Amino acid sequence: MVTSTALTWLALAAASNAQFGIKHTQYGTSPPVYPSPNITGSGGWEAALGKARAFLAELTLEEKSQMVTGTPGPCVGNLAPIPRLNFSGLCLQDGPLAIRQSIYSSVFPAQLTAAASWDRNLTRAHKGSHVILGPVVGPLGRTPYGGRNWEGYSPDAYLSGVLVEETVHGMQSTGVQACTKHFIGNEQEIQRNPTTVNGKRVEAISSNIDDRTMHETYLWPFANAVHAGTTSIMCSYQRLNGSYGCQNSKTLNGLLKEELGFNGWVMSDWMATHAGVATVEAGLDVNMPGGISFTQDRPSYWGANLTTAVNNGTLDISRLDDMVLRVLTPYYWLNQDSGFPQVDGSTVPISFFSKRDWRFNFTLGPTVDVRADHHKLIRELGAAGTVLLKNENNTLPLKKPINIGVFGNDAADLTAGQYSLGSYSLLAGGDYEIGTLPVGGGSGAGRYPYVVAPLDAIKTRAQSYGALVQYVIDDKLIAGGALRVLQPSLPDVCIVFLKSWATEGDDRKTLIADWNSTAVVVETAKHCPSTVVVLHGAAPNVLPWKDNENVTAILAAHMPGQETGNSIVDILWGDVNPSGKLPYTIANNETDYIHLVNSTELLASTDPDAWQDDFTEGNLIDYKQFEYQNKSVAYEFGFGLSYTNFSLSDLDIQVPATNVSRLPSASAKIVPGGNEDLWKVLATVSATVKNTGDVRGATVPQLYIKLPTEAGKTQNVKALRGFEKVQLAEGAEARVVFNLMRRDLSYWDTTAQQWRLPTSVIKLAVGFSSKDLKIAGELSI
Secondary structure, three states: OOOOOHHHHHHHHHHHHHOOOOOOOOOOOOOOOOOOOOOOOOOOOOOHHHHHHHHOOOOOHHHHHHEEEEOOOOOEEOOOHHHOOOOOEEEOOOOOOOOOOOOOOOOOOOOOHHHOOOHHHHHHHHHHHEEEEEEEEEOOOOOOOOOHHHHHOOOOOOHHHHHHHHHHHHHHHHOOOOEEEOOOOOOOOOOOOOOOOOOOEOOEEEEOOOOHHHHOOOOOOOHHHHHHHOOEEEEEEEEEOOOEEHHHHHHHHHHHHHHOOOOEEEOOEEEEEEEOOHHHHHOOOEOOOOOOOOOOOOOOOOOHHHOOOOOOOOOHHHHHHHHHHHHHHHHEEEEEEEEOOOEEEOOOOOOOOHHHOOOOOEEEEEOOOOOHHHHHHHHHHHHOOOEEEEEEOOOOOOOOOOOOEEOOHOOOOOOOOEOOOOHHHHHHHHOOOOOOOOOOOOOOOOOOOOOOOHHHHHHHHHOOOOOEEEEEEEHHHHHOHHHHOOOOOHHHEEEEEEEEEOOOOOOOOOOHHHHOOHHHHHHHHHHHOOOEEEEEEEOOOOOOOOOOOOEEEEEEOOOOOOOOHHHHHHHHHHOOOOOOOOOOOOOOHHOOOOOOOOOOOHOOOOOOOOEEEEEEOOOOHHHHHHOOOOOOOOOOOOOOOOOOOOOEEEEEEEEOOOOOOOOOOOOOOEOEEEHHHHHOEEEEEEEEEEOOOOOOOEEOOEEEEEHHHHOOOOHHHHHHHOOOOOOEOOOOOOEEEEEEEEEOOOEOOOOEEEEEEEOOEEEEEEEEOOOOOEEEEEEEO
């Protein structure tokens, strides 16, 4: 919407766009939405908002400007203390799986692994950081080539939405603020920021997304995060429909603050702010990291400039006050004013600030060891997120083989240090070839306190019963025929460890595992008729050797964190029955997927608006794309084998609601997450799952719906709308229940600008993957 007071703000936005030569494309638009909505305190934040208002009344104009502008300090991001009011400032730290800049803390599995577990409880289940920069649902994973996909959960919006909601609840239950990121459409790394080509500025790539796709896919998991009470949202680097993500009034003011009822604060990604007052009016609340760049100080668009803007009438004080209230209200809501731990003394700034730059009086506390027994949960989640793709001849679980071969560079301990901040090409002179890959690189990584390498864990297990372990970890040697040395003592089983590197700042060039992996597998299989392949790192990978008759088992082990070796040994020897399911689709060929926008011509272009990416596929990404195209795949979304078997029966569908309106009530409240009617359960589906094998195990019954044709072609495909992980003893059974809310059964009506329930029958089915559907039915609302 555009209010009657919007003319000034429209002029500001137009001036800012003109500054960068931005023009909107025909595909996907972001109409202006001004002014930025004020915080309401809904969702149980009313008392905290009252405290924030009292604190606001004590602030000077300069202090208000300071409170929304990052400053040098001990953390990756800092809001300065105000000693006279006993405010110690805010410390913001990376990231989704670890406190990146500290020691004596744990490196957990990546969100990709959590998604592969399909386990709500494990996903839910502190060193003085007020705000953790995570969880991640942007990138969602539109294309598997995205370099940061591993930081998120799944290209399925529903699965990502459920898991991000659990993560936010889990993080904030400890008193730490969650910063859900990156909002929105941030689906590739290359050209995510503006560059200079031959002296000319070339703008960042523009993700051009239509209104319907935005709501039904990319906004969906952010709605879950807001519904869970995430205290902050980080806006993204790239442009969206021609306007930078941290300056797009439609997404920040219109979608996030107005439609989703978000009451927290929007912070910029680091140096993603390209203007001053225009970004403030577009809905940005905090500028990070402030007036500093990665290499040298530079004046901030904000800071003292906001004070000047208020004084000269360019910026209304009410907008600045709302920004401060949005920062302070979560601070009080989580009781961070009551004895919150000081910033840990082990904090080691990397590439941002040195201690001499700390212009305000930050006080460090003692170095604290917070690891406790985290290793147990890390080991458990690492195994739970491992997916068994193939298991011919019951190769797994291993039955105490006496002669074990271990091959591949991913089996070894780290050789290039325990901190993969940047691309492997920047580490150890470009040598990151030898060493296991517990997580990816970039700001989403962590400093490992230790790593249990797969080879070491296998040696330990083998020694427990006197087995022999032969190993070669140099992929070049293996591909060159070095395994001839195994004669005449061929292993009973050969375990090949492959890895696929991925990092912030770059995108994947191939979906085949790195370092000549195909030759490594083929050469090993020549010598070993029982070859087990384990894949770590970025996913999905295509598997050109999957049908090799000597490759009898395949495990997608993802990014398990510091206990990686123990987690995979638990699966290999059957201490843990694999229960992971693919949170993505493994295609037959790399060319089957949507590709990134990138070419030699684009990289050399001096056209400031050259980088455009139209999301013309709409919602048809990952398994929805393959279903719509009726294209075969190697392993489908939701797939995963077990050491036991399961059945499904007795489908029951209950629709207690009658005379339900097609649209949510216009009088319903806007709560965190959107119109309150959207979160009401309209139907319940249940089924019986039984363990029909002779081994205890867990499985994940999955509910898929298919909306009628009136919902449009990109919604008239099966879509996940329920899942439940169930542990069952052999022969045991349980009843699983799926609650379907209004939003689960609706599609986005672009004319009404509301979620609309279809009038025709909705088909549904329950099964163990998107293709393995055992029982089916239908419902009408």
